[in-house]
Amino acid sequence: MRVPIFSPRRLNIRSAWNRFLYQRYDPTLAIAGLLTLVLTYLILAPIGAMVITAFKVQFRDQAQMGQALGEWTTYYLERVFASRVSYILFWKPLMNTLIVSVLVVALTLFLGILVAWLIVRTDMPAPRWLASGMIIPYILPSWTFALAWLSIFKNRRIAGVQGIAESLGFSPPDWLAYGILPIIICLALHLFPLVFLLFGSALRSLDAQLEESGRILGASRWSIMRKIVMPLMLPALMSAVLLTFSRVVGSFGTPYILGAPVRLEILSTSLYGSIRTGATGVAAILTGVMIILGISMVMLDNYAVREVRRFVTIGGKGGKRDPIRLGKMRLPAAAIVYTIILLSVIIPVGTLILTTITHVPGVFTVENLTAEFWIGQSVKTTQEPGLLLNPGVLKATLNSLRIAGLAALISGFLGTFVGYVVAKFQNNLVARYLRQVSFLPYLVPSIGFGAAYLTLFAVPRGPIPSLYGTMLLVIIVMSIKYIPFASRAGISAMMQLGSEPEEAAMLLGAPWYKRLVRIIVPIQKSTLVTGILLPFISGMKELSLVVMLATPGTELMTTQVLRYMDYNYNQMANAVNLLLIFIVVVLTYLIQRFTGSSLARGLGG
Amino acid sequence: MPDIKFMNVTKQFGSVIAVNDLDLNIPDGGFVTLLGPSGCGKTTTLRMIAGLEIPTYGEIRFGDEVLSDSASGKTIPPEKRGMGLVFQSYALWPHMTVAQNILFGLQMQRKPRSFQKDRLQELTQLLHINGLENRYPLQLSGGQQQRVALARMLAVSPKVLLLDEPLSNLDARLRMEMRAELKRLHDQLSNTIVYVTHDQMEAMTMASHVAVLLDGKLQQFAPPMEIYRRPQTLFVAEFVGSPSINLIHKDNRGSADVFSSILDACQATGMEAGDRARIETIGIRPEAIRLRTQNTDSNGYWSFPARIDTILPTGPEWIMAVRIREDIFFMTTDIEPVVQIHDSIEVLVHPKGFHLFDGQKNRLK
Numbered sequence: 001m002r003v004p005i006f007s008p009r010r011l012n013i014r015s016a017w018n019r020f021l022y023q024r025y026d027p028t029l030a031i032a033g034l035l036t037l038v039l040t041y042l043i044l045a046p047i048g049a050m051v052i053t054a055f056k057v058q059f060r061d062q063a064q065m066g067q068a069l070g071e072w073t074t075y076y077l078e079r080v081f082a083s084r085v086s087y088i089l090f091w092k093p094l095m096n097t098l099i100v101s102v103l104v105v106a107l108t109l110f111l112g113i114l115v116a117w118l119i120v121r122t123d124m125p126a127p128r129w130l131a132s133g134m135i136i137p138y139i140l141p142s143w144t145f146a147l148a149w150l151s152i153f154k155n156r157r158i159a160g161v162q163g164i165a166e167s168l169g170f171s172p173p174d175w176l177a178y179g180i181l182p183i184i185i186c187l188a189l190h191l192f193p194l195v196f197l198l199f200g201s202a203l204r205s206l207d208a209q210l211e212e213s214g215r216i217l218g219a220s221r222w223s224i225m226r227k228i229v230m231p232l233m234l235p236a237l238m239s240a241v242l243l244t245f246s247r248v249v250g251s252f253g254t255p256y257i258l259g260a261p262v263r264l265e266i267l268s269t270s271l272y273g274s275i276r277t278g279a280t281g282v283a284a285i286l287t288g289v290m291i292i293l294g295i296s297m298v299m300l301d302n303y304a305v306r307e308v309r310r311f312v313t314i315g316g317k318g319g320k321r322d323p324i325r326l327g328k329m330r331l332p333a334a335a336i337v338y339t340i341i342l343l344s345v346i347i348p349v350g351t352l353i354l355t356t357i358t359h360v361p362g363v364f365t366v367e368n369l370t371a372e373f374w375i376g377q378s379v380k381t382t383q384e385p386g387l388l389l390n391p392g393v394l395k396a397t398l399n400s401l402r403i404a405g406l407a408a409l410i411s412g413f414l415g416t417f418v419g420y421v422v423a424k425f426q427n428n429l430v431a432r433y434l435r436q437v438s439f440l441p442y443l444v445p446s447i448g449f450g451a452a453y454l455t456l457f458a459v460p461r462g463p464i465p466s467l468y469g470t471m472l473l474v475i476i477v478m479s480i481k482y483i484p485f486a487s488r489a490g491i492s493a494m495m496q497l498g499s500e501p502e503e504a505a506m507l508l509g510a511p512w513y514k515r516l517v518r519i520i521v522p523i524q525k526s527t528l529v530t531g532i533l534l535p536f537i538s539g540m541k542e543l544s545l546v547v548m549l550a551t552p553g554t555e556l557m558t559t560q561v562l563r564y565m566d567y568n569y570n571q572m573a574n575a576v577n578l579l580l581i582f583i584v585v586v587l588t589y590l591i592q593r594f595t596g597s598s599l600a601r602g603l604g605g
Numbered sequence: 606m607p608d609i610k611f612m613n614v615t616k617q618f619g620s621v622i623a624v625n626d627l628d629l630n631i632p633d634g635g636f637v638t639l640l641g642p643s644g645c646g647k648t649t650t651l652r653m654i655a656g657l658e659i660p661t662y663g664e665i666r667f668g669d670e671v672l673s674d675s676a677s678g679k680t681i682p683p684e685k686r687g688m689g690l691v692f693q694s695y696a697l698w699p700h701m702t703v704a705q706n707i708l709f710g711l712q713m714q715r716k717p718r719s720f721q722k723d724r725l726q727e728l729t730q731l732l733h734i735n736g737l738e739n740r741y742p743l744q745l746s747g748g749q750q751q752r753v754a755l756a757r758m759l760a761v762s763p764k765v766l767l768l769d770e771p772l773s774n775l776d777a778r779l780r781m782e783m784r785a786e787l788k789r790l791h792d793q794l795s796n797t798i799v800y801v802t803h804d805q806m807e808a809m810t811m812a813s814h815v816a817v818l819l820d821g822k823l824q825q826f827a828p829p830m831e832i833y834r835r836p837q838t839l840f841v842a843e844f845v846g847s848p849s850i851n852l853i854h855k856d857n858r859g860s861a862d863v864f865s866s867i868l869d870a871c872q873a874t875g876m877e878a879g880d881r882a883r884i885e886t887i888g889i890r891p892e893a894i895r896l897r898t899q900n901t902d903s904n905g906y907w908s909f910p911a912r913i914d915t916i917l918p919t920g921p922e923w924i925m926a927v928r929i930r931e932d933i934f935f936m937t938t939d940i941e942p943v944v945q946i947h948d949s950i951e952v953l954v955h956p957k958g959f960h961l962f963d964g965q966k967n968r969l970k
Contacts, residue, residue, distance in 0.1 A: 209696035210698060212692075213692065216688060217710030218714060223713065
């Protein structure tokens, strides 16, 4: 408990002034005030603006609706949920979203649990790198799989260079080349590492004595698995399921790239379409639906975790146990795991590489080899120079680095300050408000958050000019979207630290900025660095958040991939994506070297 | 019920030797504690009895039954041994209620429901946990969890009850209560109990026999009072007793005259010169040291001038630190001392109170 220095009952001007002056020594309150203002404006205002948009007549609909601009209306609500177009606009995409999510979740569970169990529990030959290798699909930009899929399976329905299958004399049918099946497979290959990580680390940290107690009481391996291990894995699995589900609902790149050729829409692509066609009212309603989906996921997760926490806490030292001997199944098990790596890492990346060094992918002759996509003066299809000489690509790369870097820095520091204030004020009103507001962006799907920013900042409002088309807007939206991660990390780090170290410095006469620079920042260094580097990597791969905000002047690597795909310049898209993968992998490697940690730590064989 | 026999048992983990050539006979119905500092191999020994570890070399028998034998490679898996093991962390299954935890073993044996019900009632009464059957482990206090863990293992009427530091997670008061409870339980059930602990007090108070281990080697196996009174190695002397034994080393120059003065006292008791020459370390238990007062009969005692360094009253007794030359010695007395700090005094020790150790740290005499 923080004891108030000035009695709140005798609040008069003099005391208020003294309080204000006291901020010189302990500016927590001032920081809290500033954070409250900034976060309220940048988080609540866009969402609020969007809610208003959903219920007010928009400029382009005035005539059709017979209502004046800015009047209140339920037109958009009806249009989305109960009109002739609502099936195409909403119900069909919703159904597709649900089908895709459920199947992706099922597939990731199967793959993730299988691989985790084999690597963690059995004597399968598993070199040290195997567990880290399993994380790679998740590190790759999510649409990598979609690009590779198209490079292999595209047929003559869409323009551009032919697919590898076509070159080999097999023309894939539409259902194999585009639409729901490839979307499910590609998303599952990208997301199964989440299940692998969560389930694997829970399995690894399960106290071995819990199983040994069972053995001593005469239970067979199978009984132990069924009655002890599986029930205790439930919370981890539940988190994995909900996380995967919300990732799928929020995904944009993969369903856009693979769905567009056959007009298959899920909620996120339908929302994108609405914005692109200027139907902002409809877009606002769709965003609302996605936010509600997001919130219910989080609430379900909280509820489930709380229910389970009543009697289960997972934790403990793990402890060594003898691996399960697979005997004859040892090699088949290894074959399964390596096949998964092959399918989720080597083939996708290999395909991208192959397409960028051949004129026609899938034709294996020496004349077909080319370097034009990398260092050509003018690529035949695009009439632009190859990737490494291309000023547009260079600019997009620099933009990506600059925007993701700045956004990561800003969100990292904002998050740390939120943590500082929350840890100091504990449970008072401001602390609770900051804690919750800073978590809010997590609930809003990226594409909806981008839409909300577009709504608020497309036109000048009050003293704030229209920011659409500026780098600043992209930086702000990214910083704010990543605040939940930074502030969660900041809060838990600061809570853990407690206020004693700072108070000790206070008693020894250190002014506030010295305490910050000499005590807090050094202690929280590694949290801060991870809290900046991780969002930096995510920012490099960010597409759905910025896809509506990027303009030719603020093109990012991710939006450039998408633009090339829109024009069916597959090979250029693949090349830019390869460059992006390269940057992301290097950054991930650096972060692991720097923090000495690894996402897959402790999962290795 | 039969004895548990360790015959030349060695257990290696990679290049680390956890248990080194252990010979041990745990008598039927005994309450045996394995005592030693962390990493001495006591838990590994216990886990080998349970079958959770398999010896690298040697043989473990349970009467005539071979539990593990490295020569033939035969070993009985833990689920077939019929032992009970209570872990330090209790390892209660957090997703099962107290009743489900306790009855798990009986369900594995497919015992009839009515039998299970009776057994549950019996055990909850025995361990004073009745009324908690439907709670989850997290809703219980540490002491209650401890009792449930015991009940879970007792439910299957194990031939041997193995306890791995079962009281180390409890607070001091609960620990005392549970010690009494375990001893009562042992009297009631007359099982063999093997008890691992690093707390010498626990080992002393509860056991019928204590096995002291260091670096995987058995140091001494004897009833507790013998361990205290006649420690066979320097390590046992140091490890058992609180405050711990006072030691004087031969090669410590600051106390050379103290050492030689004690040798003289030993000579007076008729110790041979050859034996005396082998003495490297002399130990004196705190309660063996007395202060000379005017009417003390000091005949036959070794005496030496000292100075009171500090006095620590503990309630029932007083611990005094006395400085003899450069060394601080601790002594205990249950009579309120009349001396003050910094007083010059003289200490008395009867030669029987000297524990003499040779260069190999083994007991002489």
